[in-house]
Amino acid sequence: MSTAARARLDPVDPSLLRGLRDHVHEALRRAIVSGEIPSGAALNERQLAEELGVSTTPIKEALRRLENEGLAVTEPRRGTRVTFDARQAEEMALARAALEGMIARLAAQRVDDAALAAIQATVEQMRAATAEGDVPRLIALNEQFHDAIHDASGCRYLHRLIEGQRVYDHTARSIILGDAEERGRAFAEHAAIFEALARRDPDAAETAMRDHVVRSGRHHVKAAFDRRKEQAS
The missing domain is CATH 1.20.120.530 (GntR ligand-binding domain-like)
Structure with a gap:
């Protein structure tokens, strides 16, 4: 029995992906700057992905951006933690x-x-x-x-x-x-x-x-x- 042919799917619009990444980054940044996530708190990729309902990919990028902004730091074998106080x-x-x-x-x-x-x-x-x-x-x-x-x-x-x-x-x-x-x-x-x-x-x-x-x-x-x-x- 042959498998029915289907139309080829168009690639996902990159702007949609950027929108998700920006949303995740903004959500984490706001939580840090507002004091909801305190200084010293660990930022666990899997836990954050579960809480926000996304994969770990936008979480990883958001953590890199937060570090570049001086709001967090990543240390070998210790992960990422908030430094903003x-x-x-x-x-x-x-x-x-x-x-x-x-x-x-x-x-x-x-x-x-x-x-x-x-x-x-x-x-x-x-x-x-x-x-x-x-x-x-x-x-x-x-x-x-x-x-x-x-x-x-x-x-x-x-x-x-x-x-x-x-x-x-x-x-x-x-x-x-x-x-x-x-x-x-x-x-x-x-x-x-x-x-x-x-x-x-x-x-x-x-x-x-x-x-x-x-x-x-x-x-x-x-x-x-x-x-x-x-x-x-």
Whole structure:
């Protein structure tokens, strides 16, 4: 009895595979940055694959990416473990504050009217998203606001330095902006940064930006790590 012929299957779209890998990586990164997976915790490939309902292949890639981002480390015969902790989170916030502050200073000196108008439009969108409690929209607008200031500054070198923290910043913002009071404080701080830029005041722009990033970083540390201490006690 012959086997019935069937049509040849088309290859799976690689974009679908990339989507799964990105989803697994984002899920693990968010769990680490939020403090749900604490510093020192082992990241077992088979256990994670079972929990996420995937094969170990995207898990292996996610662990490599986490290590490249400085959130985990792999040691011979000991496997992979989380290294991200409150101290590292605070150090990253302080480093970002220094870079963002200098970028804001230079932006205040170099910004033109067209760039100011674009930043103001973003601030007004942030005002509406804050009032509506639209967290995903606020995260996107936050990144748009900072990117616009980077562009206005013309600081390509400083922008490249800060790009390495983008993955951390995106996840941290999703945690920070989930709090209604924090959304209000963050908007007021962004508005103050814009006002300093509009006045072409380098000192005020640098101070407003630096203070905003430092305070937001401390809020993230408190939300992610103090909560875990409370749960453990």
